[in-house]
Amino acid sequence: MSSIVGENIKVSVFGQSHSKAIGVVIDGLPAGLTIDMEELKAFMKRRAPGGKAYATARKEADVPEFLSGLVENTTCGAPLCAVIHNKDTRSSDYENLKNIPRPGHADYPAQIKFQGFQDVAGGGHFSGRLTAPLCVAGNICMQALRERGIQVAAHIYRIAHVQDRPANLTDLTQAELLKVREKEFPVLEDEKGEKMRQAIAQAKDELDSVGGIIECVITGVPAGVGSPMFAGVENRLAAAAFGVPAVKGIEFGNGFGCANLRGSQNNDSYEIQEGRVVTKTNHSGGVLGGISTGMPIVFRVAIKPTSSIAQEQDSIRMREMENAKLVVKGRHDPCIVPRAVPCVEAVAALTIYDMLCC
Numbered sequence: 608m609s610s611i612v613g614e615n616i617k618v619s620v621f622g623q624s625h626s627k628a629i630g631v632v633i634d635g636l637p638a639g640l641t642i643d644m645e646e647l648k649a650f651m652k653r654r655a656p657g658g659k660a661y662a663t664a665r666k667e668a669d670v671p672e673f674l675s676g677l678v679e680n681t682t683c684g685a686p687l688c689a690v691i692h693n694k695d696t697r698s699s700d701y702e703n704l705k706n707i708p709r710p711g712h713a714d715y716p717a718q719i720k721f722q723g724f725q726d727v728a729g730g731g732h733f734s735g736r737l738t739a740p741l742c743v744a745g746n747i748c749m750q751a752l753r754e755r756g757i758q759v760a761a762h763i764y765r766i767a768h769v770q771d772r773p774a775n776l777t778d779l780t781q782a783e784l785l786k787v788r789e790k791e792f793p794v795l796e797d798e799k800g801e802k803m804r805q806a807i808a809q810a811k812d813e814l815d816s817v818g819g820i821i822e823c824v825i826t827g828v829p830a831g832v833g834s835p836m837f838a839g840v841e842n843r844l845a846a847a848a849f850g851v852p853a854v855k856g857i858e859f860g861n862g863f864g865c866a867n868l869r870g871s872q873n874n875d876s877y878e879i880q881e882g883r884v885v886t887k888t889n890h891s892g893g894v895l896g897g898i899s900t901g902m903p904i905v906f907r908v909a910i911k912p913t914s915s916i917a918q919e920q921d922s923i924r925m926r927e928m929e930n931a932k933l934v935v936k937g938r939h940d941p942c943i944v945p946r947a948v949p950c951v952e953a954v955a956a957l958t959i960y961d962m963l964c965c
């Protein structure tokens with residue numbers, strides 16, 4: 608099982624949804640980095656479950672406890688280890704899933720790979736809950752990046768069929784984009800957010816779920832970061848983004864839309880502005896040939912509708928090799944998108960920080 612990411616800053620995520628604790632070990636952080644614990648707590652709150660109509664009812668404080676690597680909140684060069692204790696587990700909800708896999712979740716392939724030894728409760732190591740320690744690592748990297756003038760901000764771009772305004776930095780200031788992170792429901796246009804909430808509530812009432820798209824913008828990355836072929840900015844961001852459960856697609860800049868355009872529409876013309884090379888548009892999403900152009904890095908990830916839905920579904924009894932009906936129990940997010948926004952920021956921050964720390 609590989610739950611480790613990074614080359615220079617190695618991030619290893621451990622635990623299961625219902626184990627005693629989940630956590631992260633970060634190896635390679637420079638010594639002398641002071642972590643703003645209040646900022647970290649606020650960041651963790653954006654992802655934490657419970658208390659929101661559009662999220663799972665499971666209640667977890669998600670306050671990390673640091674076991675090593677810090678002296679007076681400052682990194683000391685030793686591997687940093689942070690744990691989050693799981694408190695609100697209800698493993699009996701998952702009893703029937705040991706034999707009847709949920710369509711759309713990892714139960715069946717996990718059964719084959721781990722021969723029944725996998726922890727099914729709460730989704731085990733496959734659970735979205737493992738993004739909590741990922742967010743600890745991500746926010747620490749985000750704080751380190753800010754010192755270098757690099758900022759990461761994501762917003763809900765779409766839920767169901769409702770779309771927010773694109774974060775095109777030609778008509779949106781960086782400050783406006785950063786403000787979206789302070790919102791409980793992170794959209795640029797609040798009236799669109801209201802419609803998205805309604806779409807989630809309607810799906811939930813109908814014992815169903817909805818998916819969507821998250822857009823992330825990284826500003827301040829200098830030109831020249833990355834490399835061609837297999838270790839480019841796109842490759843590395845994509846690999847980390849797929850570490851967030853339920854991410855099913857990623858695109859940079861114009862993304863799949865570029866297939867419908869002509870070169871004259873898709874190219875970004877260069878110009879000199881105040882002695883700096885910039886492009887007039889940013890259709891490339893800030894990456895060409897795997898290397899940053901110095902323009903904002905813009906990418907979008909597609910998040911699937913939550914697989915654990917309350918309506919009866921067709922499945923199988925694996926031991927008996929016969930067809931079966933399944934009603935999923937447990938407390939589930941009717942839409943993963945809002946809680947996944949900080950997770951996407953986290954993987955973006957740890958990838959870019961890792962690429963700069965060489």
Ligand SMILES: Cc1cc2nc3c(=O)[nH]c(=O)nc-3n(C[C@H](O)[C@H](O)[C@H](O)COP(=O)(O)O)c2cc1C
Nearest residue numbers: 712713733734735852853854914915939940943946
């Ligand atoms: C923040 C977050 C919360 C999630 N909550 C749920 C949930 O409540 N129920 C569920 O079935 N899946 C949830 N997921 C998604 C599953 O963990 C994921 O679909 C599953 O592990 C299979 O992986 P895959 O969808 O990437 O193939 C969540 C994911 C994230 C990132």
Ligand SMILES: C=C(O[C@@H]1CC(C(=O)O)=C[C@@H](OP(=O)(O)O)[C@H]1O)C(=O)O
Nearest residue numbers: 656663665729730734735736937938939
């Ligand atoms: C607890 C979290 O999300 C969980 C993600 C999840 C899944 O299958 O991914 C299943 C649910 O677990 P449980 O049945 O224990 O409530 C969610 O609540 C979290 O993200 O912190």
